Amino acid sequence: MAFRLKRKLRQWLYLAHRWIGIVTCLFFAMWFISGVVMMYVAFPGLSDQERLAALPEIAWETARLSPDDAMKAAGSTRYPRELRLMMLDSEPVYRLSDWDGKRQTISAIDGRAIADISERQALAIASHHPASKSPRLEEIIHRDQWSVVARYDPLRPFYLIDLGDDAGTKLYVSSRSGEIALDTNRTERIWNWLGSIPHWIYPTVLRKDGALWRQVILWSSGICLVVGITGIWIGILRVRLKRRYADGNITPYRGWMAWHHIAGLIGGAFILTWMFSGWLSVNPGQYFADRNTARDMLQRYGGHDAATIAAKLPIAQPGAVEARFVWLDGSPLMITKSRSGAQSVHDASTGAATVLPQDRLWNAAARLLPSAQITAKIELKDYDSYWYAHHRERELPVLRAIFSDDAQTWIHISPVTGDILGQMDASRRGYRWLFNALHSFDFQLLLKYRPAWDIVVILLSILGAIVSVSGVVVGWRYLKR
Known part of the structure; x- marks a missing residue:
């Protein structure tokens, strides 16, 4: 039996x-x-470097509204998740992102809300892109293969603009805010039909x-x-x-x-x-666990929650294409970025350049989790198994605050700007090994000595392809019978 x-x-x-x-x-x-x-070949996106390269320098002399004025015009009752000053073609604007995902664009000249961008404006915005030669509107789209994911929803529909360059670059300019949400080129579009789309089962x-x-x-x-x-x-x-x-x-x-x-x-x-x-x-x-940092944690870290930061526009910073206004440890800061990505920290009230001492950053970090203590303060000067570069660069050095809470939380902080760059608890560190390590083979030893990583992953992929293709052939023969 x-x-x-x-x-x-x-x-x-x-x-x-x-x-x-x-x-x-x-x-x-x-x-x-x-x-x-x-x-x-990665799935098309818009890196921070690409985004900054397409922005004109801030015309500080034409801006009339202070950051406080912009929040008032937007009807903010608490400090937004993000407040930035940049150009919309030739007009300086404030861009606000609230905690509920709502986005607003406020003119820094007259305080009007901008919620509709014309075709002419979209083409003018595209003309600032470094690859722009003869930009033309291709179509107005709501969603396509490259803009399919939900994070683009607040910006839809898009003006799809062909820049007329040899690479076949196309820009997705939001018809609501004028922001460039995405760019693609011909190589990305072709190869992704053989890469990310079948791999992720990603048809629109x-x-x-x-x-x-x-x-x-x-x-x-x-x-x-x-x-x-x-x-x-x-x-x-x-x-x-x-x-x-x-x-x-x-x-x-x-x-x-x-x-x-x-x-x-x-x-x-x-x-x-x-x-x-x-x-x-x-x-x-x-x-x-979710990798994002909760609003209440960020509010404690900033030490301020009211919709105020600077009652007048700070002193102009030449070369800046973006200015972010943030609170850190109860102090107002303006963080500017140049087109190259270089960042500078200034007092948001005066515009005076400042350097953030580490003691101040650790002091602010201690308030992130009021029920826990920081058990270790580490300055990482080299990548390790949890903070590393793979397909994209990551800032170094970086500060790591290790907490005594039940979730064993780690927080990574930029020593230059004070930005919280990432959060990991015990479950996310486990996910790093169970997903990232097993799926991408992003072990530090292989990544450090590339092309060792390429050779190992390609050889294993060939082995997997042999198993798969032979299975397809054998299966087809069974079906024919």
Whole structure:
């Protein structure tokens, strides 16, 4: 009885792996091949460097409103999440982002609210982009493949503007605020159809419904995970390392099936970890904590909550394309950025340059979690396993405050501007290993000695592709029968 049950279970194991695997091996092959493309071509976005490069220098002499005036004109009752001064073509404007996600643009000349941008204005804004040659309006769009995600919702619809350069650069200019939300070029658009779009299962018709897309990722990667587990199980059952088969081989299979068996045994563990970490990418069950810093924490860190910071416009700072107005430890600051990304810190009331002593930053950080103590104050001068650069640069040096709370929170702070750059608790550090490390192989040793990382990931991807493609061929032959 036990023998017959065991044989029946094994039979079902083989059948489940075979027939579910026929479909899922297409997904496996797609993920491994597209993953290699993603190593070198990212999904289109707008980096801070690209954003700053497209901004004119602030015309301080034409600005009439102070930051306090701008908040009053916007109807702010508490200090906004973000308050910036920059140019909208030839007009200085304040851009405010509230804690509920609402965005407002206020003219720094006359205090009017700007909520509608004309085609002429959009083309003028695009003309400041360094790649701009002969900008022309291509169309007005609400959502497309590259602007599909929800973070662009407050800025829709967009003027899609072709800059007329050799790279085929296109800008997405918000018709509400005039902000450049996104840029793409021809290379990104072509390669992403072989990279991020198939890898993330990212067609517009699916991705525009975030909840549905998340369920598709959970179920597709979850089913593939089951196929991977059953495949490794069958592979171990069928391999013979000591008492080999009659022809002396360790596998009973020939041709494509032999490739599938042996490659699966060699790379099975890596394939399984990639599937598992891919399943974790959408945070199933919301098990891992949010990485964003809560409003009350930031308010305590700033030491101020009223809609005030400077009653008059600070002294002009030549070369600045953006000025942010922030509170830190109860003091008003203006942080300016040049087109190159260089930052300077000034007193928001006078415009005088200032340097932030570390003691002041640690003092402000101590108020982030009033029920906990800072148990360690660390200045990181080199990257480590939790603060590192991979596909994008990260500021160094950086301050790390380690707290004694139950969640074991770490806060990373810029020693230059005092900005909170990131928050990690024990669950997010676990996620770093279970997702980032297993899925992207971003181990410091590999990243430090590139192209070691490239070689390892490409070789493992080739191995995964062999398992997947051989599975597709074997599955197709079964279907033909």
